[in-house]
Every structure is written in C-alpha cells, then in structure tokens.
Amino acid sequence: MNNEPRLPAGQRLTEDWPILHYGSIPSISLDEWSFKIDGLVENSIDINWSDFMNLPQTKVVSDIHCVTTWSKYDNQWEGVLINELLKICQPKDNAMHVMFHSYGGYTTNVPLKDLQFDNVLIAHSHNGSTITSEHGGPARGVVPHLYFWKSAKWVNRMEFITEEQAGFWENYGYHIYGDPWKEERYSS
Numbered sequence: 001m002n003n004e005p006r007l008p009a010g011q012r013l014t015e016d017w018p019i020l021h022y023g024s025i026p027s028i029s030l031d032e033w034s035f036k037i038d039g040l041v042e043n044s045i046d047i048n049w050s051d052f053m054n055l056p057q058t059k060v061v062s063d064i065h066c067v068t069t070w071s072k073y074d075n076q077w078e079g080v081l082i083n084e085l086l087k088i089c090q091p092k093d094n095a096m097h098v099m100f101h102s103y104g105g106y107t108t109n110v111p112l113k114d115l116q117f118d119n120v121l122i123a124h125s126h127n128g129s130t131i132t133s134e135h136g137g138p139a140r141g142v143v144p145h146l147y148f149w150k151s152a153k154w155v156n157r158m159e160f161i162t163e164e165q166a167g168f169w170e171n172y173g174y175h176i177y178g179d180p181w182k183e184e185r186y187s188s
C-alpha cells in the first residue's frame, strides 16, 4: 500500500511492554472514577464509569512508538473513540487544541484535528485484558500516530482550548507535537 517502513527511524522493536511515567501510580477505584470534558465545547460532560462503559465501544489495533526509542506492534485497544465523545460534547469553532489531564496531575496537549481519526480513543482494555494501573487504568488516552507520551495514563479530563499550550513533558523540552515519523522527539 505504501513504501513507508513500519518502524520509524531511531526506534527498536520490543516484545514486552515497558512501564514509564513520572511520579507514582494513582489508584482510582471504578466507583470514584470520573471523566470530564470542558472548555470550548457546547456540552460539557462529567460521566462516571458506567456512563463511560455504556458509550459505543470500539476495538482498534495500532503500534506504539515511545520517544525513549522502543516500539511495540499490534496493540489491540478497546474503549470509546474520541470521535464518539466529540459527537456528544460538540467542540466550538474556536476549539483548536485539547489538553488531556490525568489523575496525579499529568497533562499533555494534542491538536483537535489529531484526535479525529478512527483509531484515537480513551481505552480501558489492551489485548483483551483490563488495562492495569501500571499502564494507566482504569482508562488512558491512545493517540497512536504521535509518540506515546501523548497517550495520557489515568486520564480524567479533556479541556478544549484555542491556543496551543505545553503539557507536562512538552514543558520539559519534549516536542510540542511529537510525530515519530519526523523524529520530533525534543524541541530545539
């Protein structure tokens, strides 16, 4: 179909799944879990776990590319497509970027247009099993065409904004966009 290699430059394939995050693992029970969408949207939402699980569920398969140079192929994710959430919250015309917020305080920024693909989701399962807390459960973002730091573990909020703002790692020198095919690892 295309002549692009599957492995981006500077990456090496791994079979295991490294655990990487800043700080400690927040433990969130499903009873207390909530997910909010706010900022520049017509309909703000604040849903609990059963609301989330009652939204249309989708399975997608994608590759992971971490900026620390490991890649992992064929990850099956299950959860709610961000496109489904966009139908409900209806971003306003001036909403151009989204800041993901997580339990524990992590943030990462992604342009809204990069969330409008049918493999970008808020996932609760990986390869048929519930995502463990080490890997971001109860739920994490998955934005497969960007480096994996853009996939927020323990995600609990999407904030729609106009201007691009730097999230946690972006503030510490990671690239503002993070395209693995252009090796956008760090800002210069």
Ligand SMILES: Nc1nc2c(c(=O)[nH]1)N[C@H]1C(S)=C(S)[C@@H](COP(=O)(O)O)O[C@H]1N2
Residues within 6 Å of the ligand: 017, 018, 019, 020, 021, 022, 023, 066, 067, 102, 103, 104, 106, 134, 135, 136, 148, 149, 150, 151, 152, 153, 154, 155, 169
């Ligand atoms: N909440 C949160 N999400 C996060 C991070 C983090 O520190 N906190 N680290 C990011 C980075 S740098 C990577 S490489 C991936 C690692 O996900 P994994 O531990 O499931 O492999 O999570 C991303 N999401």
Ligand SMILES: [Mo]
Residues within 6 Å of the ligand: 020, 066, 067, 068, 148, 149
């Ligand atoms: Mo990372």
